Amino acid sequence: MTRLLAWLYLLLAYGFILLPVGALVLFSFQDGRLPVPPFQGVSLRWYADVLGDRDLMAALLNSALVASGSSAVACALGFLAAYGLARHVLPGAALLRAILVLPLAVSTLIVGLGLLIVASRLGVGLSLWTAGMGHVVINLPLCFAILYASMGDQQRNAERAARDLGASEGQVIRLVTVPMLRPALVAAFFLSVTLSWDEFIVSFLLTRFDVTLPVEIWSMLRSGLSPRLNAIGSLVFLVSIAVVAAVELVLRPGRRP
Template sequence: MRALTWAYMAALYAFIFLPVAVLVTFSFQDGRLPVPPLQGVSLRWYETVLSDRNLMAALVNSLGVAVLSSTVALILGFLAAHALARVRLPGSVVMRGLLIAPMTVSYLIIALGLLTVFNQTGIRLSLVTAGIGHVVINLPLCFAITYAAMGDQQRNAERAARDLGASDWQVLAHVSAPMLAPALAAAFFLSVTFSWDEFIIAFLLTRFDVTLPVEIWSMLRSGLSPATNAIGSLVFLVSVSLVIALELTIFRRAR
């Protein structure tokens, strides 16, 4: 039974990480095509990627959109979750359902709807409009994670703070948010991850300044290249580093 469990775990990890291993391996390909056999090991494609101004600009754009849109989504989701968890409102179940509903809608439908709204209102497409789209898809996630983390322990601490004279905003800033720090951090970093590699909304809601997935798509139109593997490896390295840092700091401190 134990051998079967280990075999299942090995197959599971191989299924998840084998594509990543292939991506990283052929990012060091010395040849011009990222296909077997491996023709020597070289860092030339990493040098090409890091010296590409358009690619680096797209990388910075993706980082800015991801961080800012995730921050806005987290704040709005936290406030909505706190309100619906602590205040009894008529139709609160319907409100929760409406807040979570965008999670079940295709990104293409959301992008087309936002594109129509922006065109009708005369708003020019830019990184800002892409960020608005990412807030729409990430806000339900932040709301769901934060709402699920709220319990009686936070409620009692909030009541005690109000009894001691704290205002509602002081309770939110000094009691609710610190007690929900692990959940808020998880919601934020998940939102950053989803925004970081989101393509459809970024493609339809940007024009001249694009994000990294759109720039990579433009590179793929000219054919396969180890350069795309190199930029994918760098993005994977950044994502893994963030997850490890999060695990070693916030989650371990919470335990």
Template sequence: MNILSLRRALSWKGLGLLYMLACYGFIFLPVIVLVLFSFQDGRLPVPPFHGPTLFWYGEVLANSRLVAAMGNSFLVGVGSSLLSLVLGFLAAYGLARYRLRGRSLIRGFLVLPMAVSYLIVGMGLLVMASWAHIAPSLWLVGISHVVINMPLAFALCAAQFSETQARIEMAAGDLGASLPRILLQVTVPMMAPTLIAAFILCFTLSWDEFLSAFLLSRFEITLPVAIWGILRGGLNPQTNAIGSLVFFGVVALALIAEALLFRKKKNSA
């Protein structure tokens, strides 16, 4: 390799490194700024930075409305994600393992809600609830999140079913295992990484969802609605503290999921 080609390779390598750093900065710099100014010793989360202090974290944890909103978001997120995962998994299993008429059409209708705005989903459920004389509540918020997340869980599960899995399931059936036992002891363990990833993704979307939660809740609100109420009064370091707590919680959840998957791979090896 001559000097010219070496310089050219190094220049392309440098450009690639700069591009990678720019991408990482674009993704993580807002999070770093959010966490940094959650420790701001002042009324506004803007430069210059003064601190650090844990005052705003104490304010968040002392605010019963915010703590209740976090609890509501957690309950709605876990409940709707589990139901979305079960419904999406069973729908994907049925379409993958059985020859049904109009299977492509059914698959299209199952993923169609992914293209519908969350605002339309929330307004549609609000109209139906009003027609049925059902008051807005967290139950309606959870139903809207199932409508939103179930197609995503279905798409993730449907992409992972394979002929190899089908042969293993057939072998288990030939050995006398019933369908529920095959699902619980054969299919679910093989699909565990996909199911965990689908649950985390559904939970994250449910936790962040604002539009349908705003339309379908009344007195019991979720965290995004509570944050919106705070931001109506202007910038506040409390929102940074809330965002930092949520970020740390998501990181902890991702690390736990990664540890579970690593242990599963280690045991299978």
């Protein structure tokens, strides 16, 4: 009986989580012009419409560039900060750690408005570059927290052994620290990509003409619901599933990339 209740709870939980995604995918094949019941037949017209929309594809490419670029920079900066604070005794280290993770507790609206004010005062034009810098600001604390938590005694002992064998500091980082932190680095990067991909407020405030996909979807929503939006969401969901599956295969124990 307990096992039956556990399975029932599990099914209800997964159903609650996946029901919106299922409805999104289902009505992306809607033949009618509104993604609402009743279902009016199967059609791929909205997928063809989305893939043929140049503005939408440009926004999709912009999102991919901003997400991947900002996540790579955030991971690199987060690794350097985590390595410095975990391996060296610095004055005010606790305060520095608190400052680095502080943006996690601040609303992205506040972060975006602050960056917009700074860009305006410095005379920096709004573009994908400013949006990318904003995404680095909101993703850096997350990358730092993941990497700092992963730098335990095991890595420290391996680094000490490498130095005793004559390795330079650069060789220790390149040949010991980074390989041992590979799962944490990959997790931090792809989690940052996911958050950056979905970020709307910072992208909306810090872009002007070259917009990202969430901003483009918001502009489409202003004209009402459409199965095109469902098709876009389904494609993004499919890409996300493919990326997660690829990462799982790469990081699976016993396999070499």
